[in-house]
Amino acid sequence: MAADGGGVDLGGRRSSRPAFRWRSGVRAGIHVLCLIPLAVLMAAGIAGDLGANPIEAVIRSLGDWALRLLVVALAVTPARRLTGWAGLASYRRMIGLWAFAYAALHFAAYVVLDQFFDWAAIGREIVKHKFITAGMLAFALLLPLAATSTSAMIRRLGGRRWQRLHRLVYVAGPLAAIHYIWMVKADALQPMVYFVLILGLLCYRGVVKSRAGGWMRK
Amino acid sequence: MLIRHAPDIRSSDITPRPVYLSRRQWMIGLGAFALASSAGGAGRAAPSPFGKIAKSAYTLDEKTTSREDATHYNNFYEYGLNKEDPARNAPGLLKPRPWTVSVEGECAKPGVVDLDDFIRTAALEERIYRLRCVEAWSMVIPWVGVPLGTALQRFEPTSKAKYVAFQTLNDPKQMPTESSGFRWPYREGLRMDEAMNPLAFLAVGLYGDVLPAQNGAPIRLVVPWKYGFKSIKSIVAIRFVEQQPTTLWNSFAPEEYGFYANVNPNVDHPRWSQDKERRIGEFLRRPTLMFNGYGEQVAGLYAGMDLKRYY
Numbered sequence: 360m361a362a363d364g365g366g367v368d369l370g371g372r373r374s375s376r377p378a379f380r381w382r383s384g385v386r387a388g389i390h391v392l393c394l395i396p397l398a399v400l401m402a403a404g405i406a407g408d409l410g411a412n413p414i415e416a417v418i419r420s421l422g423d424w425a426l427r428l429l430v431v432a433l434a435v436t437p438a439r440r441l442t443g444w445a446g447l448a449s450y451r452r453m454i455g456l457w458a459f460a461y462a463a464l465h466f467a468a469y470v471v472l473d474q475f476f477d478w479a480a481i482g483r484e485i486v487k488h489k490f491i492t493a494g495m496l497a498f499a500l501l502l503p504l505a506a507t508s509t510s511a512m513i514r515r516l517g518g519r520r521w522q523r524l525h526r527l528v529y530v531a532g533p534l535a536a537i538h539y540i541w542m543v544k545a546d547a548l549q550p551m552v553y554f555v556l557i558l559g560l561l562c563y564r565g566v567v568k569s570r571a572g573g574w575m576r577k
Numbered sequence: 578m579l580i581r582h583a584p585d586i587r588s589s590d591i592t593p594r595p596v597y598l599s600r601r602q603w604m605i606g607l608g609a610f611a612l613a614s615s616a617g618g619a620g621r622a623a624p625s626p627f628g629k630i631a632k633s634a635y636t637l638d639e640k641t642t643s644r645e646d647a648t649h650y651n652n653f654y655e656y657g658l659n660k661e662d663p664a665r666n667a668p669g670l671l672k673p674r675p676w677t678v679s680v681e682g683e684c685a686k687p688g689v690v691d692l693d694d695f696i697r698t699a700a701l702e703e704r705i706y707r708l709r710c711v712e713a714w715s716m717v718i719p720w721v722g723v724p725l726g727t728a729l730q731r732f733e734p735t736s737k738a739k740y741v742a743f744q745t746l747n748d749p750k751q752m753p754t755e756s757s758g759f760r761w762p763y764r765e766g767l768r769m770d771e772a773m774n775p776l777a778f779l780a781v782g783l784y785g786d787v788l789p790a791q792n793g794a795p796i797r798l799v800v801p802w803k804y805g806f807k808s809i810k811s812i813v814a815i816r817f818v819e820q821q822p823t824t825l826w827n828s829f830a831p832e833e834y835g836f837y838a839n840v841n842p843n844v845d846h847p848r849w850s851q852d853k854e855r856r857i858g859e860f861l862r863r864p865t866l867m868f869n870g871y872g873e874q875v876a877g878l879y880a881g882m883d884l885k886r887y888y
Contacts (some may be wrong), residue, residue, distance in 0.1 A: 410661060411643075411650030411857050412714060475861055480853070488849055541848060544712070545759070545829065546658040 382449065389450055393457040396424045397464070414472045421465035426539065426553045428458035429532055433560040440567060452508060455528075459505040462535070466498050490541035497534035500527045532557040625785045627701050630721055635704040635776070642716035644784045646857050651791045652710065653810060654759065655745070655752035663791035671751050671811065673788075673795035682742075682817035685733035692795055696781060698731055699723040703785070704778055704799075709840045709869045711804035713862075715854045720799050721782030726773040729815070734769070738817035741772040743798060743809045752811075759829055765809035766822035766836065767800065768878075776801060776874050779812075802871040804838045835888035839879065840869035844888050 400420050403409050409416040435451035438444075474481050484491040504525055507513070513521045536554035540547055653663035656670070676692040701721055709715045729741065746752060747762035754761045771777065778799040781788055788794040793810025800807050806826050816822075826834035833847055842852040842865040853862040868875050879887075 411646035412660070412855065414855065414860070415714075472860075473855075473862075477862075480850070484850060487845065490848055545654070 382446070385450065386453065389453060389457075393428065393454070393460075396420070396461075414468075418465060418468045418473060421461050421468055422539065425458055425461035425465050426535055426557075428454060428461060429528075429535065430553065430556050430560065432458050433528070433532060433557060437560060437563045437567075456505060456508055459501050462498055462501055463505075466494075490538050493534050493541060494538035497531045497538055500531035500534070504528065504531075529561055532561060625721075626787055627721060627782060627785070629701075630785065631700045631702040633702040633704045635702075635706065637705045637707065637717060639705075639707070639717050640858075641705060641719055641784075642857050647716055647718050647783065648789050648792060650857060652712075652805065653791055653793070655754045655761070655763065656791065664789075666753070667790035667794075670753070671746075671790040671794060673790065673811075676795045676813075678796065678812060679814045680729075680732045680816075681814065683735045683738040683819060684817045685735060687732060692781075696723050696728060696779065696796070699727040701781070706778070706799060706801035707869050708799075708801065708805055708808075709854060709865065711806055711834065711838065711846060711851075713846075713849060713851060713854050713865075715856050715865075715869075717856075719784055720778060720780040721785065721788075722778050722780035722796075722799070724775060725777035725779050725798065726775065728779055729772060732817075734817045737819050739769055740766050740818050740820065740822055741769060742766045742816040742818050742822035743812050744814040744816075745809055746811045746813045759825060761825075763809055763825045764822065765798065765807055765824050766818075767807075768821075769817075770878055771800070771875075774875060774878065776871055802840060802868040802875045804834075804840060806834065807838050837879075837884075837887050839875075839884065839888075840865060840867070841884055841888065842867060844885050 400417065404413065404417065432451055432455040435447055435454065439447040470476060470481065474484075485495050486492070504527060507516060507521060507524060516524065533554065536550060536557050539550035540554060543550060649664045650660045651663040652660065653667060656663040656666040674692075677689050678692060678695045679689045681687050701723060703719055703721050705717060705719045707715060708718055734741075743765045745763035752761075767777065778801075779796055780793075780799045781796050783789075783792060788797065793808075796812050797810040798808045798812065821836060824836060826838075827836050840851075845851050852865055854865045855862050866872075
């Protein structure tokens with residue numbers, strides 16, 4: 360996982376020592392919280408508690424958590440605007456990276472557990488079946504975001520270019536939810552909830568942006 | 578265990594070619610992603626509640642799915658959309674006794690008969706069949722029951738009986754179906770010659786025991802060459818009809834679930850592939866067999882038909 364520095368509040372400085380300590384405490388707390396679903400899943404796997412189709416259970420759970428954390432990451436900026444708590448922004452990147460981590464594990468579980476490196480079959484699925492296509496595309500779009508998540512990369516790209524690149528999440532987020540909607544047989548309620556949440560959070564930014572006349576104004 | 582073979586099924590035809598690794602072995606390799614290993618096979622310590630069950634020629638030399646898995650991983654949407662829901666919800670709600678089956682339509686002797694009477698036409702037998710779900714997973718299940726054809730013949734279907742329509746119980750108190758947009762009750766259908774094929778089976782039990790609620794108690798269809806959703810559960814009505822009957826999944830999404838729904842590795846579901854399947858309890862997917870491996874018995878039913886069109 361990439362090192363997370365000061366979040367994307369690029370102008371922000373490390374504040375006084377007690378506040379800094381408080382922030383690292385919150386950081387550690389977020390890391391622990393984000394690890395819990397994976398730990399629970401692993402424990403269930405070891406205990407043999409994943410039901411008759413453990414591979415499906417693993418893949419579904421990892422995908423669910425990728426979507427949930429994506430929603431949380433996308434909710435940070437609106438929450439910051441609504442509450443006026445500027446410090447929230449510094450946690451956004453790490454939550455986004457955790458969303459990516461679950462997406463990557465979801466992808467890895469599909470390749471290893473579900474298809475067992477049958478690249479030909481995976482290729483056919485990507486071409487023929489739109490829910491796989493959407494999922495792969497969403498994951499592919501997240502890759503450059505994860506790769507440029509270090510503070511060094513932000514400095515190298517420059518804040519504006521970095522932010523422009525990271526708007527790929529506007530495509531990846533809805534695609535990830537569509538991937539879920541297209542997968543289910545009949546129970547589309549839960550995936551629709553994710554889709555509406557993600558779209559709603561992205562639209563909120565659009566509204567704020569047009570009102571403010573610029574993107575992410577301080 | 579002594580393995581018997583149906584005279585027209587050779588084990589070489591049905592034994593899958595690829596070598597697969599057992600789940601247990603993979604537990605070691607996968608470490609944290611270790612998968613549950615459940616006690617395999619059917620425990621037969623307790624005497625059967627059915628008394629004597631006739632030995633059947635319909636068997637497989639494939640490992641049967643663990644009873645725990647077969648009774649806790651079910652699609653029975655009347656009891657919820659998750660696989661674990663039916664085992665949780667059905668036993669407390671469904672009252673499998675007393676139970677009657679109404680046989681109607683194009684037949685000389687229609688009637689409403691008690692379940693025990695309905696299945697009395699033949700000796701109960703055990704058949705070990707593959708079950709292939711349209712969702713690309715599969716099981717091997719030892720069913721107890723009677724051939725469908727034998728059970729139907731006593732009602733003397735007429736020459737107008739071209740199809741057989743089946744209907745599941747329609748009682749909101751016993752089946753809380755309000756949770757989804759389906760047109761309940763569950764309905765299924767077979768062409769008359771399919772229904773009369775010796776493979777078509779009515780199950781009242783599995784693993785030597787009475788059929789659990791979540792598996793479709795007290796009586797369900799088992800047509801092993803078709804995707805699992807054709808094998809309708811908790812049947813209350815059977816109707817001989819002249820026209821192809823409306824079926825639940827077909828009316829819900831006709832482009833995804835055909836009336837025939839024969840297991841066919843060459844015709845994909847629009848949203849996923851059907852050429853491979855995950856056998857519950859195994860790690861590697863195995864190739865799906867044409868007609869689920871029952872081609873010798875049923876391929877003739879579809880001679881000359883375009884199975885890509887009539888999926």
